[in-house]
Amino acid sequence: MDCGKLTESIYERSVFKVVKTNSTENRKFYDGAGLGADCAVLTGKKVSDNAHEDCAGLMSGQALASGMDVRLAARAYMAATNHVIACCANSAASGLFGSYASLTMMVPERMREIKVRNMVEAASIQAEETGIPIMSCNVQVLPAMTEAVATCVVSAGLEHKSDSNLVAMKRRAHVDEDIVMTKWLGLEGTAVIADRSRGRLCERYPSDIVEEAADFYRYLSVASEAATAVKSGAGYLQVLREGGVFGGLWQLAADNGVGLVIDLKSIPVRQETIEVCEFFDLNPYELLAGGSLLITTENGGQLVCALEKAGVPAAVIGRTAQGNDRILRHAGESRFLEPARGDEIFRYFSLAEEMKREEGKT
Numbered sequence: 164m165d166c167g168k169l170t171e172s173i174y175e176r177s178v179f180k181v182v183k184t185n186s187t188e189n190r191k192f193y194d195g196a197g198l199g200a201d202c203a204v205l206t207g208k209k210v211s212d213n214a215h216e217d218c219a220g221l222m223s224g225q226a227l228a229s230g231m232d233v234r235l236a237a238r239a240y241m242a243a244t245n246h247v248i249a250c251c252a253n254s255a256a257s258g259l260f261g262s263y264a265s266l267t268m269m270v271p272e273r274m275r276e277i278k279v280r281n282m283v284e285a286a287s288i289q290a291e292e293t294g295i296p297i298m299s300c301n302v303q304v305l306p307a308m309t310e311a312v313a314t315c316v317v318s319a320g321l322e323h324k325s326d327s328n329l330v331a332m333k334r335r336a337h338v339d340e341d342i343v344m345t346k347w348l349g350l351e352g353t354a355v356i357a358d359r360s361r362g363r364l365c366e367r368y369p370s371d372i373v374e375e376a377a378d379f380y381r382y383l384s385v386a387s388e389a390a391t392a393v394k395s396g397a398g399y400l401q402v403l404r405e406g407g408v409f410g411g412l413w414q415l416a417a418d419n420g421v422g423l424v425i426d427l428k429s430i431p432v433r434q435e436t437i438e439v440c441e442f443f444d445l446n447p448y449e450l451l452a453g454g455s456l457l458i459t460t461e462n463g464g465q466l467v468c469a470l471e472k473a474g475v476p477a478a479v480i481g482r483t484a485q486g487n488d489r490i491l492r493h494a495g496e497s498r499f500l501e502p503a504r505g506d507e508i509f510r511y512f513s514l515a516e517e518m519k520r521e522e523g524k525t
Contacts, residue, residue: 226243226246237282239313350455392466
């Protein structure tokens with residue numbers, strides 16, 4: 164199997180159907196997790212006649228990050244937080260309470276203690292800025308590891324009970340809605356690559372371009388745009404990450420049963436990302452895209468204006484459509500969007516290792 168998330172077909176037959184088959188009774192109490200749903204909601208129980216003590220349920224989001232960068236654990240933390248933020252925005256709940264995060268880090272034997280400490284420190288600083296505390300952090304040193312892996316689970320209670328017992332969070336996108344994308348594609352992947360390959364990139368590009376690319380970590384939170392989208396009456400929010408913008412578009416369509424018509428030229432991208440991807444011959448549309456959202460709404464132009472007033476760059480990149488066709492248009496030509504084949508970040512890791520070995524031979 165390829166690195167990264169499982170493909171749609173493998174996930175359906177070996178994960179989703181297995182869970183559904185073996186937990187039929189329990190599934191009536193929760194919504195998620197499934198393809199395109201990285202956050203689940205559990206229905207709550209009324210504990211008294213006091214409305215303030217009536218919990219709509221529990222929400223939990225999980226994410227993983229791999230690599231050797233100092234922001235590894237912070238990236239996993241931020242991705243899990245983003246899933247919960249988007250899930251809450253898609254639900255009938257009014258907000259969260261009692262939020263907390265649990266981190267697990269698996270690191271190779273060769274990693275020094277100072278590197279682990281710096282990773283934990285970066286995650287702790289991110290948690291302080293975000294406002295969701297890290298309640299536990301488990302670190303294990305494993306002999307088979309060549310890269311570090313961090314996983315984060317963010318859990319929260321839901322403040323407001325919806326009309327039904329279950330807080331719905333799926334199928335909020337409808338046919339003939341605008342699709343708005345926030346910020347730019349490939350932000351997280353660009354930051355990881357530029358941070359890890361600074362020296363190599365600086366041999367070709369000015370150092371200020373490389374430093375700016377490595378600082379894209381500052382864009383990884385989607386809290387601001389999610390809040391603005393909800394206030395503007397947006398329908399559905401999809402967090403972008405693995406598989407890049409193409410992976411996110413596929414998930415949006417599959418999760419909502421709609422088609423897509425996307426204008427490739429409208430998808431926003433930073434020049435730094437273009438340069439980094441050209442250097443390593445990567446497809447920027449399939450590069451780790453944490454920090455961006457896809458939002459469906461009846462009037463994308465109005466939402467873009469609202470986002471820009473809030474300081475968040477955004478663009479209308481296409482529309483949802485009837486049927487299952489997912490069409491990409493560019494320069495008068497059309498082609499079909501294909502299922503994500505993995506994330507380009509893993510191809511970068513492989514290329515970087517190969518370059519390192521070649522340097523060692525000379």
